Amino acid sequence: KPRILSGIQPTGSLHLGNYLGALSQWVPMQDTYSCNFCVVDLHAVTNTKDHKLQQSSDGLREWTLSSAALYIAAGIDPEKSNIFVQSHVSAHSELSWLLTCTCPMGWMDRMIQFKEKKASKGDNVGLGLYSYPVLMAADILLYGAEKVPVGEDQRQHLELTRDLARRFNDQFCTGSQYKKLCKSLSLPTYPVFREPEAMIVKEGARVMSLTDGTSKMSKSDPSEASRINVLDPPDVIRQKVKRCKTDNFEGIIGAEDRPEARNLITIFKAVQPDRDPAEIEASVRDMNWGQFKPVLAEAVIEHLAPIQKRYEEVRGEEGYLEGVLKRGGDRANEQADETLKRARAAMGFVPRF
Ligand code: ATP
Ligand code: MG
Known part of the structure; x- marks a missing residue:
């Protein structure tokens, strides 16, 4: 091999x-x-x-x-x-x-x-x-x-x-x-x-920072709010997503030059690998940020849950x-x-x- x-x-x-x-x-x-x-x-x-x-x-x-x-x-x-x-x-x-x-x-x-x-x-x-x-x-x-x-x-x-x-x-x-x-x-x-x-x-x-859609998410960014850690508890993830940077456009899909919107949609698709990307877009097309953010947070939490559980097992044994x-x-x-x-x-x- x-x-x-x-x-x-x-x-x-x-x-x-x-x-x-x-x-x-x-x-x-x-x-x-x-x-x-x-x-x-x-x-x-x-x-x-x-x-x-x-x-x-x-x-x-x-x-x-x-x-x-x-x-x-x-x-x-x-x-x-x-x-x-x-x-x-x-x-x-x-x-x-x-x-x-x-x-x-x-x-x-x-x-x-x-x-x-x-x-x-x-x-x-x-x-x-x-x-x-x-x-x-x-x-x-x-x-x-x-x-x-x-x-x-x-x-x-x-x-x-x-x-x-x-x-x-x-x-x-x-x-x-x-x-x-x-x-x-x-x-x-x-x-x-x-x-x-x-x-x-x-x-x-490529996942971008939650506080600046033009720079990449990274461990060395001094701001905790700029990233979601794999081991963040659900409430921390909800808070970080709630406070993350967005823009003033109507709707979350479409229009050029919207780095934050593009990043959040990318994350939303990436944490639901079994769903059809086009269907995912359709399901959130009519939402505003206030509606979309909690949905995104829950999708991230759900995707990370089994990894967090296995992590505890690995560290616990x-x-x-x-x-x-x-x-x-x-x-x-x-x-x-x-x-x-x-x-x-x-x-x-x-x-x-
Ligand atoms: P540091 O800020 O200390 O450089 P980092 O977050 O950039 O940390 P690295 O350890 O440098 O992480 O990179 C580890 C791996 O993760 C590399 O394969 C890198 O390409 C990938 N990676 C790092 N940040 C991102 C990101 N925002 N999106 C996608 N992949 C990333
Ligand atoms: Mg690096």
Whole structure:
């Protein structure tokens, strides 16, 4: 089976965007692909001191465990897929360094997401945030992932991953020396890295902020009111939907340029995957905002209820989650070490005696 790798940063409680745009899309992939789903805690710490993570390490610990539990609650089956915590596999950090040393600065200077974050954070931007795409390349290349399900915002980082893989292979994995070395160490002789392909998640799965229909819902938005968390209790969801931003047009469907309206309808359809989208639109066409909002809130609550219930079960069963992460981490370490061993050897590091 072709391999897939994807992950979410434990920078907060997971929200509807993470669920609709990532988690729920992963579930059906489990039958077609050999999947690695990772909680990318090493990425989470790239946020500098202005971020809530730095206020308490309890945050990182709890969000890491709750994210992993939500993977399972949302339908990732630990029997089919590998669920693990990134920092449990030290090969991520090590390969990241090896790739850092082969990466020209000019390639990093082109990264749009860093430029944007730097523009908004100023001096609070750390070195880790700058080199973040190299760590992401290491994540992907360690497992020889053929496909990487990502949002449009990650396309450039995936392109960088391909460039880094090609550069490393060209620089270190051609020539007879390399083949001889591999044979002497009983390692495969093909180039170390596979160039991955992006699997861009479909457009409808992009969820926007409840307070601004033009920016995406995200964990790092300081306003709790901007997002619905997967674990929000029903009353909190009702309140957030009630207060969310809307517009002054009559009716909730139709007319161009209505980012908030479009977003709420997108959410309404996404949480009712078994209903026909056209029929859904017809059913709310004649409503005003005051009528639509409670209907939307109930649909979201109903969709999240079974996930919340499973989440409680996963967290409640003594030792279960730890066992899943232990097994997942062991399997991931096995795969990753093999790649790392070859990368080290190709660069000329003396193998461990
Ligand atoms: P942060 O603000 O810390 O970056 P985030 O909410 O952007 O958090 P990530 O951990 O960066 O979440 O992303 C995890 C996954 O969720 C990625 O696959 C990303 O494409 C997806 N994702 C994040 N936000 C949304 C959204 N609003 N709509 C759809 N998918 C999203
Ligand atoms: Mg993000």
